[in-house]
Amino acid sequence: MWQVRVDRNLLDKPIFDNLEVQWGGGVSRARVWYSFASAAPTFLIDAGEYFNRPNIYGYTDDHARFAFFCRACLALFKRLGGTAPDIIHSNDWPGGFAPVELRARRSFDPFYAKTRTVFSIHNLAYQGLFDLGDLWKMDFGELNERNAFLFNGMASALKAGLMTSDVLTTVSPRYALEIQTPDQGYGLDWLLRDRRDHLVGITNGIDDNAWNPETDPHIAAHFNAEDISGKRECKRDLLRRFHLPEELERPVIAIISRLVAQKGYDLIREAVGSILHEGAFFIALGAGAREYEDFLQALHDHAPQRVGIYKGYAGEPLAHQIEAGADIFLMPSLYEPCGLNQMYSMRYGTVPVVRATGGLDDTVENFNRETGEGTGFKFERYAANALLEKIREALYCYNRPEIWKKIQTNGMRQDNSWRVAARKYLDLYQAVMKKSGV
């Protein structure tokens, strides 16, 4: 569970001490802070009762917390005066309360008559389910829009967002198609098929200033596509950090991920014996399910000279050091809405081996030895032997430095920055503003 770290130095000052929010049949109050630290004006809703907790998610009243948050945001726009926002763009089930509320308001609040909504799905598996009875406690009970929440005898904040937003987006084009199938639709594929004309996939970008091997302050040496030699020093540093022997010719195969089934850890568990048998180091950074943490510990205890592990959330520096020092990066995900690490890997000359799903399929091109094109290795079937076959192919190329360098530099020259994605969002926003509401 990611911890909440609030750096109050980044906050300018409270702009409202008493923002009134209609809530639970009465009125609740929140303080609102302003910050320009992210280079875009940012408002922060401060309501201790809901948000002053050590973790972001994982509480039984999460639905009420985020419903309150969305309502407070809508109250804030009005309190700020001026004109209403053109577009409210919210994300995932916690943001699903905003479009449903906005749609209800459009009919009786002229302030929001022209505001349009965009709703982005980052992972359809997280649906924000809660007890139907709570809709009344959150003042949705008497509204027609209440129906948008109904889902298998429960209320779903995700479904409400999907039904009531003007436009839906998800974080890669392939994932936009996959979620329309029963296999990956989590019971909502029918709705997504029905709304497919309003659904687009825009691949996430990476922050290429923070993830730049030429300037990265966390790594032992700098490098770029023209001169990749510094990567060797990063590899030495990585092996030292994980107390592994400095055998620099031996390939380092790494993985950084939440330890959940989605990330393909069952395949890793099956394949890792063969990976070690091929002669590679295996380095894993991850936090999550106990069974996978125990597996990593047992693996390390079995082969401490070849396996390096860090269990828990390590923060950014170690993730950068692994990306810079590893040779091969594994992402054998069962499904992957977008994925970031494959893009970080390519930027750092670390060759990704991925399953052809979601954003992994959209961002990694399988290497073709005949044409010299491609940025990594991709397998289709969710099976350990399919993963192993691609790892073996990668290792074959690793042992041929000219070929390897070609794959590395192909990846390093890709532009996966937010600049590309931002342009697509701008076009989308412009199109949305011309739409009449759903």
Ligand code: ADP
């Ligand atoms: P998801 O969003 O599904 O968790 P992504 O690949 O999109 O997967 O993003 C994961 C991000 O979190 C990456 O930046 C990765 O480096 C980072 N990360 C994941 N687990 C850890 C961990 N245990 N310690 C540090 N960073 C981690």
